[in-house]
Amino acid sequence: MALDLNMPILVVDDYQTMVRIIRNLLKQLGFEEVDDASDGTAALAKLKNRKYGLVISDWNMEPMTGYELLRHVRADEGLRTTPFIMVTAESKTENVIAAKKAGVNNYIVKPFNAATLKSKIEAVCGA
Amino acid sequence: MGYASTQPTGKAEMRCPQSMIAELMEIADYISHMRTEIAALRANEMTRDRIPMAHEELGNVLQATAGATNTIMEAAEAMLALPDDAEYRANVEAQIYTIFEACAFQDITGQRIGKVVEALRNFELRLARFASAVRARDEGGIDPAEAERRERAERLLLNGPQPNGPAVAQDDIDALFA
Numbered sequence: 001m002a003l004d005l006n007m008p009i010l011v012v013d014d015y016q017t018m019v020r021i022i023r024n025l026l027k028q029l030g031f032e033e034v035d036d037a038s039d040g041t042a043a044l045a046k047l048k049n050r051k052y053g054l055v056i057s058d059w060n061m062e063p064m065t066g067y068e069l070l071r072h073v074r075a076d077e078g079l080r081t082t083p084f085i086m087v088t089a090e091s092k093t094e095n096v097i098a099a100k101k102a103g104v105n106n107y108i109v110k111p112f113n114a115a116t117l118k119s120k121i122e123a124v125c126g127a
Numbered sequence: 128m129g130y131a132s133t134q135p136t137g138k139a140e141m142r143c144p145q146s147m148i149a150e151l152m153e154i155a156d157y158i159s160h161m162r163t164e165i166a167a168l169r170a171n172e173m174t175r176d177r178i179p180m181a182h183e184e185l186g187n188v189l190q191a192t193a194g195a196t197n198t199i200m201e202a203a204e205a206m207l208a209l210p211d212d213a214e215y216r217a218n219v220e221a222q223i224y225t226i227f228e229a230c231a232f233q234d235i236t237g238q239r240i241g242k243v244v245e246a247l248r249n250f251e252l253r254l255a256r257f258a259s260a261v262r263a264r265d266e267g268g269i270d271p272a273e274a275e276r277r278e279r280a281e282r283l284l285l286n287g288p289q290p291n292g293p294a295v296a297q298d299d300i301d302a303l304f305a
Binding site: 109 | 193196197200203204207283284285286287288289293294295296297300303304
């Protein structure tokens with residue numbers, strides 16, 4: 001299945017520089033519909049208002065972390081199938097295991113490169 | 128007021144004067160030693176000069192790194208948007224020089240961080256000397272805000288970046304999701 005380059009993607013990160021990096025990488029990959037939110041609460045509000053094809057989220061944010069956002073998404077009937085990739089500096093085994101248990105589709109440790117992001121998006125959204 | 132408070136009632140009051148004098152001299156010596164150690168701590172200098180300096184330097188570092196990152200990203204974005212024309216090489220070179228200039232922040236921030244590290248080393252030495260002199264022991268609970276912060280970090284697995292790079296390699300994570 002080919003990647004749908006028109007699908008809207010939500011990038012959730014409290015660091016605008018990281019949002020900008022991911023936006024540029026996604027643009028290089030051909031994705032034009034990229035939206036962003038600065039924490040889980042803001043992301044959840046956007047997810048309720050628009051159907052996104054993918055969520056790419058950081059873990060450590062306030063007030064709502066990416067881990068909490070993931071659990072909210074998976075608990076919500078209308079959102080539970082939304083593909084979710086965690087992009088984070090949290091690299092301990094317990095974090096990866098907890099995210100997988102909570103239903104994350106893939107996990108990227110910062111710092112990362114364009115090739116890693118591309119391969120995870122392809123793995124999650126089908127290439 | 129009655130006489131009861133002035134009457135000898137316990138062992139302490141039964142001691143001989145020489146013993147009491149020796150004890151009082153020991154206390155006086157201890158107080159004098161404490162005063163020396165408290166003076167050596169130079170708490171006023173720390174709170175008036177060094178801690179505000181560390182705050183200011185770290186604030187400047189944050190500002191400089193954010194500014195440099197912004198400049199570098201703007202240059203990179205400008206290059207990505209360049210038209211493929213005769214001016215392409217000259218335009219790319221101009222943006223590359225902007226990136227070189229922006230990277231100069233590292234020298235300045237390195238020096239600022241060096242000052243903060245030096246101040247922290249100084250605090251550490253003074254506090255260690257003081258703790259040893261007064262045989263300080265850590266007691267009591269942590270304040271509520273700190274307790275709440277720690278509880279949140281533990282509950283939400285907020286471990287932060289690990290000291291020597293990622294604790295689990297990306298390849299091992301990939302294997303888990305394969």
